[in-house]
Amino acid sequence: MPAQVHVFAPGSVGNVGPGLDVLGLAIGGAGDEVIAERAGMGGVIIEESGHPSLPTDPDAHSSGIAAREVLREARAAFGVRLRVRKRLPLAGGQGGSASSAVAGALATNLLLDRPLPLDALLRAALEAESVVAGRHADNIAPILLGGLVLIRSLEPLEVVRLPVPTRLRIALACPDRAMTTRDARAVLPAQVSRDVALHQAAQVGAIVAAAHSGDLALLGRAIDDRIAEPARGPLLQGFREAKRAALAAGALGCSISGSGPTVFAIADSDGSAERITGAMAAAYHALGIQCVTRVAIPDTKGARAL
C-alpha cells in the first residue's frame, strides 16, 4: 500500500426534492479532499481540520469518525493522520459533512493491506454522518458511488444505483446564510397526512422512472416536495423568490438541496442552466443577499484517489 494517499470526494444534492433521506445525486465541481498516511499504533489524528470552524478532535469531525470506523472494522494494527481540504461550503446543503466522511473512509481504506468492500465504507461514513448530521445515507451513498442513488433501506443498508440522464445539468445557488442539518431536521413534521405520503412516494417513483428513461421533463415535474420544502422553505430567506425566478427562467424543477440553504434547479442544457443561475442570483441580490452560483454536471465516478 502507498505511504500516503490523497482522496477526492464530490458534493451532492441530498433529497433531490421529494426523496427526503432516500435520494441523492453526486455533483461535479468542488469536493472535499483528505490526505492520509499511517501514523502510530492506532487511532486517528486530524492534523488539519480543513476549516477554522471544524474541530481537530477526530471523534467530532466526520472524516475522523469515518476513518476510525474503517480502522476498527479492518482491525488495523496502525492509526492514520489526516489532513482535510474543505472545498464544500459548511452547512451549505451540498453534502459537505458526507463528502468529508467518505473521503476519510476511502483514504483510510486505501492504506489498508486488505481494503474493505464498498458497503463497509458506506457503513463507516454513515456512522460519521449519524454523529455530525443525523442518520441518513442520501449524501454518503452517491458521494461514494457516484451518480444518482436510491436508499431502499437503512437497516440493513441497501442502496440502488440509478442511471443518470446524460443531458442533466444542475444549477446551484448558495446564499450566504448557513443552515445546520440539525436545525433543518428539527422543523420536519413528525407526522404527515396519508395523501402527502402517497404523493411523495409517487414523485420518488417518477424520479426513478425518469432516471431510467432519460425524461428530464418528467424528472422536473416530480421535483414536487410536500414534506421538507414546506417546512424548511420559510426558514430560508430568498428561497421562494429564487425558486420562482428559476422556474421562470426555464428550470424543469427546483427545490432545496439537502437541508439548504443551497437551492438547486435542473435543466437539460448548459445554456439553460446558466440562465437559471443568473435568474436565481438576481433574485437573491434584489433582496440584498449575496450568493454563489454554479452549473454542475452530475459526478458519475464518486470518491476517488487523486
Place this chain on the structure above:
Amino acid sequence: MPAQVHVFAPGSVGNVGPGLDVLGLAIGGAGDEVIAERAGMGGVIIEESGHPSLPTDPDAHSSGIAAREVLREARAAFGVRLRVRKRLPLAGGQGGSASSAVAGALATNLLLDRPLPLDALLRAALEAESVVAGRHADNIAPILLGGLVLIRSLEPLEVVRLPVPTRLRIALACPDRAMTTRDARAVLPAQVSRDVALHQAAQVGAIVAAAHSGDLALLGRAIDDRIAEPARGPLLQGFREAKRAALAAGALGCSISGSGPTVFAIADSDGSAERITGAMAAAYHALGIQCVTRVAIPDTKGARAL
C-alpha cells in the same frame, strides 16, 4: 364504426404492496367484458349488469358511468346499450370495478365516429371508479394501458408506464371472504409518521428501479408496505398465515392485492408460482377458508376489442 363491439379488460393488482393508490399491475387471465351497441338518442342502458349483486342503474354501475362520461366528453348524439360479462370476483381486490369501468369506456369509445384519446378514457373510468370505489387510478390505468403503471399525479392525471420484467409471475389466492373497497379504505390511517412515509417512498422508488432493471429479488424486497397492510391485514382472516406460507414457499414478496381479500405474491418462474399458490391454499384450508388460486402473467396489452 361497427354496429356492435365486444371489449375485454383485464384485472389488476392495485397498490403492488407499498404503492398505495399510485402503482398497479394488469394481470392476465380472467377479465370483465362489455358488449356495446348504439341505442337511442342519448344516455346509457345496462341490459345485463353481469352479476345479480350489480345494479342495472347505469349511474350506479362502473361500466355505465364510464360509458356516460365518454358520451358526454364526445358530445355524442346517440346513446349506448351495454351487456356486462363479469368474470372478476366482486369485492375481491383484483380491480373488478375498474375493469368494468375501462371496458365500458373503451367499448363506448369504439362506437364513436371520432374516438377519444386514451387520456380521456382514463378520466372517464376514473370518474366511474370515484363513484363506486373511491378516487384512485392505480387499477384503471394498468387495466387500460396494460403492464405496470405509476400514477404520478391525479390532478392533473399523469401516468408513467413502466417496463414489466419478462420472468415476473403473480401467484394469487382469493379466499371466499368479501372486502369492499369502501370498508378497506375506512381503516387506512389519516396520518402516518414521517419515517413510514419515507420508507414507503423508497420502496416505490425501488419497485420502479426493479421494473426497469428486471431485478425481481429487489422488486420482492420492496414489497414492504407499512401503511395499508398493517391496517388491513388484521381484517383479513388468514392473510397473515397465507403470506407466511407464500414466503416460506419461495415468494420474492407478498402483500394484499388492492384492498383485498385477494393476496398476491411474486415469483420468477411458473414452477415457483405454482408452489406458492399451493402453499397459500393450504394455509387457508387449514383455517377452514375456501380459496381460489391461480398463477398469472402480467397483461401487457391492456383493454382491447375481441
